[in-house]
Amino acid sequence: MITLLLAVARRDLLLARRRRIEALLPLGFFIVAAALFPIGVGPEPQTLRQIGPGVVWVDALLAAMLSVTQMFASDHADGSLEQMLLTPEPLVALVGGKVLAHWLSTGLPLVLASPLIGLLFHMNAPAIGMLALTLALGTPILSLLGAVGAALTLGLRSGAALVFLLVLPLTVPALIFGTGAVLALDSGLPGPAQAHLSLLGALLILTLLGAPPAAAAALRISLD
Amino acid sequence: MTLRLTTFAAPSRFYAAAGRLLPWCWAAAALFGLAGLYIGFAVAPTDFQQGEAYRIIFIHVPAAWLSMLIYLVMAFWAALGWMLNARMAAMYARALAPTGALFTAIALWTGALWGQPTWGTWWVWDARLTSEFILLLMYGGYLALTEAIDDPRRAANAGALLALVGVVNVPIIYFSVRWWNTLHQGSSISLTAAPQMASTMLTAMLLMTLCFWAYSFAVVLTRARAIVLEQEADTDWVRQQAQREERR
DSSP states (O other): OHHHHHHHHHHHHHHHHHTHHHHHHHHHHHHHHHHHHHHHHOOOHHHHHHHHHHHHHHHHHHHHHHHHTHHHHHHHHTTHHHHHHHSSSOHHHHHHHHHHHHIIIIIHHHHHHHHHHHHHTTOOHHHHHHHHHHHHHHHHHHHHHHHHHHHHTTTOTTHHHHHHHHHGGGGHHHHHHHHHHHHHHHTTOHHHHHHHHHHHHHHHHHHHHHHHHHHHHHHHHHTO | OOOOTTGGGSHHHHHHHHHHHHHHHHHHHHHHHHHHHHIIIIISOOBTTTBGGGGGHHHHHHHHHHHHHHHHHHHHHHHHHHHSOOHHHHHHHHHHHHHHHHHHHHHHHHHHHHHHHHHSSSOOOOHHHHHHHHHHHHHHHHHHHHHHOOSHHHHHHHHHHHHHHHHHHHHHHHHHHHHHHHHHOOOOOOSSOOOOOOHHHHHHHHHHHHHHHHHHHHHHHHHHHHHHHHHTTTSHHHHHHHHHHHHO
């Protein structure tokens, strides 16, 4: 099962590497959208520092939803997804591999780019570190929940827009705990930030257990 | 005909039984509604703190209750339809969704109308308001997904999965939002510290709740009948039904 998971992940990463610009589009969106906020809100460092964590997190949510529809779409279009469903191997492993590849190719770049965005928002070093840490814990949740949405909307005309409506309400807890940890750091107390991080970690574990079977079931429904 | 739990799982029998029930549901809704509105607006005393504005709770509270209950009921029937492959349960789940969304919207809207004179603002990002708002978005997601899929079977099953994921997530969302809210602002408005309610007010609220229940049954049964006709359009009994109603 693990070998299948890694094989699927390796295949998807290879495909992503062949279309490098396409794979980097979510990152481009992430940076462009974040850069628009100071222009729209105004350049005062105090304001920017305050809205920074929230903006970066919401931005990451949108960037993840933007790319998540591609997780199954091209395999569905050329029919290879149906072939994968016919294998006797558990479908959960396939979903796991797809999610892993999606996170490595789109989630991880967001995590790595977030310190840069933090600098643009005048955040201080500990806050930037915390922001990157929360995104490292949070972006896998987005990939996992996004997989459920992508599997449900597979092959629909308005699938890409639907994923936003279906998945974003479910990401509210991750958003709250992610931004909460960074904001709690500013208050100076070590306790609340750690509490937020623990809850975010718990949420990641829960999603890790729940989302792959749900996405697998959704794939079966969509390709019935 | 012996009556069993699965008797009304057959769309044709459901259609007939729902048709017979409908007038009673409408009558109950009208009766309870008139009584509730009369007691709520004419008999119940004026609240000495909030004045007349409080009377909106007779609509607001039942709507908020039903908005949450209907989501659970919808998820239940959708899951049943998915697991047992029961078409009628799946159709019933789809019939419930618009009514649930309507009650969520009513709860939010009446809440805003009440908040303006009482709190001086249409909206606060309070935990309950925020989660009710997210509930509305989740109804929207369910409706959008089931409408976007043409194949009724796939639509029902995909909707069922989405509703179940939603049911699992609702408590997590509620508690996270509550925590977020208490961290962000010392909430100046306490919704829970409601003063002791006069018994006439409680009576009015219960009557309105019964009215909303009856209304929900009436509307959902009507909608479910329409969905049955739509999805069973090529069967014999629908054709016969159509001929019978044409003759009338």
